[in-house]
Amino acid sequence: MGPVRFRPVCLLLAIGVLGVVGCSGGGAGAATDDPLLVAAASDLRPAFAELGAAFEAEAGERVVFNFGSSGQLAQQIIEGAPMDLFASASVAYVERVLEAGVGDAATQATYAHGRLAMWSPAARWREWDDLEELAADDRIRTVAIANPEHAPYGLAARQALESAGVLDRIGPKLVHGENVSDAQRLAATGNADVAIVALSLALAADEAGEGDWQAVDAGLHEPLQQDLLIVASDPDRARRAARFAAFVNGEQGRAVMRRFGLSLPGETTPDEGGSGAEGPDAMGDH
């Protein structure tokens, strides 16, 4: 009598085991595809999404991205996350990964310089020209930035507020997103009045017809030198990662990065004024 009553539990477990076997097939299907794994800073989401598709079309190789704050991604790579390439928003986190004995130092390369922008949905945009105007606006209750503890754009935003002499005033209004993309989401959903985000994200939203922005003076914060590093331990995967890195630094990659407001090595850098013929300032604001 007793064992008979347990039949449904056994049946459920059998269904479960069948499910696992079935799922293993599905999982294996995705794994045998064996795409290149790229850990990329959140500010790169729009540019890399486009570059990933273009690379797949050109090289026939799929790239999947793990977007996050550079600090969190560096921590995961140090802990053994099986990534092939790390595209950081800060050179500091690339160096931290190298210090932990992960990655090939010879492959470290600067692929862009980032830039900050104030961003808000169009309906709430008040046309602030600079951080001082933003600080003087008493209608602003919350300002979202990425967490400065592990997100380079969050740290740069805090430095900019401090350099502009408005950190005391805006500090109590600051809310932290997990990463710069999350900070923008806080403003997009109305949970923050304005966000100080990467210019690349502001321009991507602009392309989609969402929000208005104003670039923040690049001289107010340390340069956002964005470096990449090949972290694959397998030589074949490292070679494949190098091909993608070369694609990012190639003609097509540079064109996409430029369109998203990232200054490129060998071209105008933000600390040199950031207003080259195709620099962020020349693109105009909102």
Add this chain to the structure above:
Amino acid sequence: MDWFPLLLSLRVAVLATLFTTIIGVAGAYALARWRFPGHGLVEAVASLPIVLPPTVLGYYLLVTIGRTSPIGRAWEAVTGFPLVFTWQAAVIAATIASLPYCLRTATAAIAAVDRGYEEAARVAGLHGRRLAFMVTLPLAGRGIVAGISLAFARALGDFGTTLLVAGNIPGRTQTMPIAVYDRVQAFDYATAGVLAGVLSAVAVAILLLVRRLERAAL
């Protein structure tokens, strides 16, 4: 539509529930029927995942099975790759997170079984494992199945613990809740909504199936 996150979530939840069932029911039997020194402490520690934030649980797991831990080093020595940031780590995270839901419910169910039936069975010659499997556990069956289904639901929906120890690697460790988070981060609310809806529908369907099986035979 990429079905990998759903398939991975099901795979993780099923395996975690399998482990939870084995550990949880055995633990529940021990806690309900045996008195031993530290009984209360064991019960409290086993229930911690209900109280602790998932991130704290994730932190403890990262310390326990991370690359620098003895377990992590041993795993890497044997398999050649780290345990963290794999789907296996997601199974461990989901097992730990869901264990107390099965354990607590099953403990209460077993403790509520009338001792008179067990005494009668002993008189009839049943002892030890046979007594447990033929009398006690079947009588507590409804509560145990309820605990298993709760554990399954918790394992299917785990986010914070999984994110910390398995990461967010599309096609490898990205479970359904993490895929929803990822899509929201990308402002892709349409896909996030579809994924959330599919996950909710699957969860409801499985819980209804469990309920039906429970009513039909227990």
